[in-house]
Amino acid sequence: MPRPPLPIGSWGKISTKVTKTDAKGKAIGHMAKANFRDHDGQVRDVRAAGRTASAAEQALLAKLRDRAKVGQAGALTAMHKVSHLIDLWEKKFEERIVDGTRSPTSLDTYRRAIRNHIRPAFAELRIGEATTQRIDTAITKIKDRSGAPTAKTCRAVLSGMMKIAVRYGAISVNPVREIEAIEAKPKNPPRALTTEEVTLLRASLAADPGAVRADLPDLTTFMLGTGVRIGEALAVLWHQVDLETGTVEITHTIARLPGEGLIRKVTKSRAGERVLSLPNWALAPLRSRFAVGVRLDEPIFADTLGGHRDPSNTRRSLRVALSPVGSTARRDLGLALRAHRRTTRMSRKEVAVTLGWPQTRIELIETGRIKVDAELVSTLLETYGTTLDDTPELRAHLEAALRPAESDKLAWIRSHALRKTTATALDDAGHTARQIADQLGQAKVSITQDVYLGRRAANPAAAEALEQAFDDPGLL
Structure with missing residues (x-):
């Protein structure tokens, strides 16, 4: 009965032999070799050298394991890092863009998600280590930190990557499939303009x-x-x-x-x-x-x-x-607040940092493009070292600016x-x-x-x- 063939990506018995001796006949070089069945089905002789038989054998084992990870057909294994899978997914997506079945703007959006969230969370994991539990924990953190829309994008990208891993035989089940769906109420319901x-x-x-x-x-x-x-x-x-x-x-x-x-x-x-x-x-x-x-x-x-x-x-x-902008009064109020800020020699950035506000908010207030109330104006004036009671002309601007505008x-x-x-x-x-x-x-x-x-x-x-x-x- 003929001997069964080696499975794809596996190797046979390792043998070693002396390849070099010193002047006294002591072995100082060894060669280890084994038959390896590549991913194209061909059996090839793989060798590695070392000073001792053990070193040569260990070097050969490392070579064989690396060869088993990625064959000539580019297959994946569970031992590959997720970073390798990410690169493969991006390459596949680029091919679909060339085919006209995907949009380059979509890839730009997905790459931001990969750069900011997916690589930091998963790149160093092995594909086999990217379990449902680990992915679910990471997606939950992304949702808490960056919001549900970002988490949904990351979930979709990860699912696409893991589909490739299943298709290439690295894993048998897509671990993202079992993650709970991300539910998020829209910030605003659909709203259309009236006549x-x-x-x-x-x-x-x-x-x-x-x-x-x-x-x-x-x-x-x-x-x-x-x-x-x-x-x-x-x-x-x-x-x-x-x-x-x-x-x-x-x-x-x-x-x-x-x-x-x-x-x-x-x-x-x-x-x-x-x-x-x-x-x-x-x-x-x-x-x-x-x-x-x-x-x-x-x-x-x-x-x-x-x-x-x-x-x-x-x-x-x-x-x-x-x-x-609403009205001249709102614009005048903004100009008055800007004048008070300048008397303190504070920049918009310094005011924003002091109050913990976005810098653009200060700009919108000073250009009259944001509705304000007495509390907001008082907060700004306190930062500038004054109050509404000390600035009656500014109080008059505020009262006028509070009136609704068309x-x-x-x-x-x-x-x-x-x-x-x-x-x-x-x-x-x-x-x-x-x-x-x-x-x-x-x-x-x-x-x-x-x-x-x-x-x-x-x-x-x-x-x-x-x-x-x-x-x-x-x-x-």
Whole structure:
């Protein structure tokens, strides 16, 4: 009966022999060897040298173990460090980006999670040591320290890595699969602008010179009329707009990638590629812009040089335009507080450190872009060595600044609120969730329903239906 073959990644009996002797015939060099069955099925002779037979054998064992960890096909074992698995996962993800099935911006997000959380917590562990309990403990710490959204991202990335480990035979079960799902209530429920808020928004932006310079009035109108993401709006070129039929092609988005800068890339999924019809009120500004003269290969909403705009900078311009300056009194109060700070020769950073506040909060107060109350002003004045009682002119500014301002109604709006407004308007008009998802360029209807549709008021028809169903007085 023939001898059974060696299993893949294993070796046979180790033998040693003397390879060198001194002048007296004493052995001073040894060679250890063994047959090793590589991961391609071939049996190869592996050798290692040492001054003694024991040293040669130990050197050979180390060589054989290392050879068993990674074969010529690049297999993984449970003895590999998780850092090796992380590198492999990133390589696989990059390949899918080249194939067009994954987005480079997603990889940028995942790499931040890897750099800040996953590598510090897991890199030095062996894959076999990354148990469900250890991963669960680490994810819980990430959630407590950085919040549920970050923890969910880390959990998803780790799960993808462990799937590779299972597929390569390093482990038999994905340890992330058994971790409890991370539940987190959204900071704010889906909220869409009302008709009155839309009117106020458009009027406010049109009257703001800074917003006009940033081209925000027409951009927000386009986004409300299409429901596109801000990056998608900034990626549309003039040749993709048909002013006669009133349609626009959405095929790309603008993103900034580390090391690459601003790029125009295809949409995240096939669902993102779509042709949308424009309402007349969104088409009119485009016709006006086209009449002035454009180049068909330029973006509709270009920067001052005719190139693509940065979505992050555009979002910042919108935030500034909608920040609640509110009134002249609020701005005057901010200027007065700034004057008091300067008399103490304190910088904004020094004040922020003293009070434990973000430095941006001091800037927003002094520019009149944040609502304040008497307690906040008193805290600042104490830092500056004075009080409200000592500064009657500042108290007068405060009383005037406390009055509500019309622009406060817009302070909550961000670019995604425009997208939610479009979705909710279509929902109110009776469009199906699938139709709305297609308009927004989303593959999953559940995302559209849970995240983008503003919650409606209580259904009046429900009370009528229940009234008819349970109208027997005996039930009351």
